Amino acid sequence: MKKQKIKKYSLLKGFKDIVPEDQFYWNFVLDKLSKCADAYGFEKIDLPIVEEYGLFARSVGTDTDIVTKEMFAFETLGKEKVALRPEGTAGAVRAYVEHGMMNKRKPVKMYYEGPMFRYEKPQAGRFRQFHQFGCEVFGEDDPIVDAQIIYMCYQIFDELNIPIEIKINSIGCNTCRNHYLKALKLYLKKYKSKLCVDCNKRYNKNILRILDCKEKKCQEIVADAPQIVDHLCTDCNTHFVKTLEYLEESQIAYTLNPFIVRGLDYYNRTAFEIFCKEEDGSQSALGGGGRYDSLVRMLGGQKTPAIGFALGIERIVSRLRDMYEKTPADERKFEIPTSKTCDVFIAQLGDGARKKVLVLFEKIRREGFLVGESVSKTALKQQMEEADRLKAKMCLIVGQKEIMDDTILIRDMESGNQEIVPSGQILKVLRRRLDSLK
Ligand code: AMP
Numbered sequence: 001m002k003k004q005k006i007k008k009y010s011l012l013k014g015f016k017d018i019v020p021e022d023q024f025y026w027n028f029v030l031d032k033l034s035k036c037a038d039a040y041g042f043e044k045i046d047l048p049i050v051e052e053y054g055l056f057a058r059s060v061g062t063d064t065d066i067v068t069k070e071m072f073a074f075e076t077l078g079k080e081k082v083a084l085r086p087e088g089t090a091g092a093v094r095a096y097v098e099h100g101m102m103n104k105r106k107p108v109k110m111y112y113e114g115p116m117f118r119y120e121k122p123q124a125g126r127f128r129q130f131h132q133f134g135c136e137v138f139g140e141d142d143p144i145v146d147a148q149i150i151y152m153c154y155q156i157f158d159e160l161n162i163p164i165e166i167k168i169n170s171i172g173c174n175t176c177r178n179h180y181l182k183a184l185k186l187y188l189k190k191y192k193s194k195l196c197v198d199c200n201k202r203y204n205k206n207i208l209r210i211l212d213c214k215e216k217k218c219q220e221i222v223a224d225a226p227q228i229v230d231h232l233c234t235d236c237n238t239h240f241v242k243t244l245e246y247l248e249e250s251q252i253a254y255t256l257n258p259f260i261v262r263g264l265d266y267y268n269r270t271a272f273e274i275f276c277k278e279e280d281g282s283q284s285a286l287g288g289g290g291r292y293d294s295l296v297r298m299l300g301g302q303k304t305p306a307i308g309f310a311l312g313i314e315r316i317v318s319r320l321r322d323m324y325e326k327t328p329a330d331e332r333k334f335e336i337p338t339s340k341t342c343d344v345f346i347a348q349l350g351d352g353a354r355k356k357v358l359v360l361f362e363k364i365r366r367e368g369f370l371v372g373e374s375v376s377k378t379a380l381k382q383q384m385e386e387a388d389r390l391k392a393k394m395c396l397i398v399g400q401k402e403i404m405d406d407t408i409l410i411r412d413m414e415s416g417n418q419e420i421v422p423s424g425q426i427l428k429v430l431r432r433r434l435d436s437l438k
Pocket of ligand 1: 087118120125126127128129130131132285286287288310311312313314315
């Protein structure tokens, strides 16, 4: 008979599984981020992954790379035009307006975390599905909030022990930016033929983006371009100066960088990005943020100033893991558990004991202990190997004799000492033993 060929499926380009071994680092990072957001007064919001196409087109901007080239957009069976979210701010603003959050006490502070989708060319650190953690503050235009957001980002990376550089700029408001764009256009006109193909398109559609083009020849040209900070109106200038004053006072390191423009249409005034140095000397962005004072109104809400940031989880996890694995254990600032462990392991010997072990496991688990087991194994040796692998502190052994006497044998895994305990007292004895090991 002809052998049927079975198709093996693999990941789509730019997509990645987060396998169990990676989850330790992911959980560590997400836990740190959400605890920090909680401490800074943010509340969690979960937003849908799919939204109306128009929401992103309108807010991110129809001339941006994200909307023109990178959206996973499609029509549903019901003929609605939808897209997988390429970023989190548009959804957060939609939710803010839709749930009438303008009636809440200001500022309204929300954070989110989850997958984003951009049809980008996959390369190191650039995926088509990636995860972001983002924070948004609605209802405050005071520059101290800009400073606080940047300060918070700094603290997050400090806590994770990841060295970063924060680059800050102001892209002004519509009025002063328009004056600046004219000056920029005039300057770039004479270099148009030397700009890359993309920048030639940007020249007419989204000229600000030429400032953060990654092409060397474009970077050389913009190095001498007029700078937006020299064109800020009085209000924008005051806002920027105040933001920087607060940051000075908080003594965190940052650099001013006229090329940070963020690229999406909704930003105004403060714009910042967070970079870390890669081993080859290049820089990779771990996150970015800025003000978007017009977006709430643009999406149907009342005029509401707002500011936020988003961090790229894949890049943070990869950086953290790299650093962590390279640092000798005694020099680490924190411990990341990189394997499963348990307080107490339950081993059984014989049919009678095997029948009791499911209930015993549950009884101990519900007391709050981390319990390990290997119920499918019958040989004690294999079970003890599993107990060692899980670094169990105690092992409970239930055999034929223990079932007859209604007892359980406890073994201290470090000293090897054993004690026989009536099963009714097992929780009490376990608690005492584990407390004495703390
Ligand atoms: P953005 O708002 O586009 O600056 O994105 C914020 C952060 O998300 C970036 O600084 C990256 O860390 C991360 N990020 C953006 N796009 C991708 C991607 N395609 N793959 C992985 N991470 C990304």
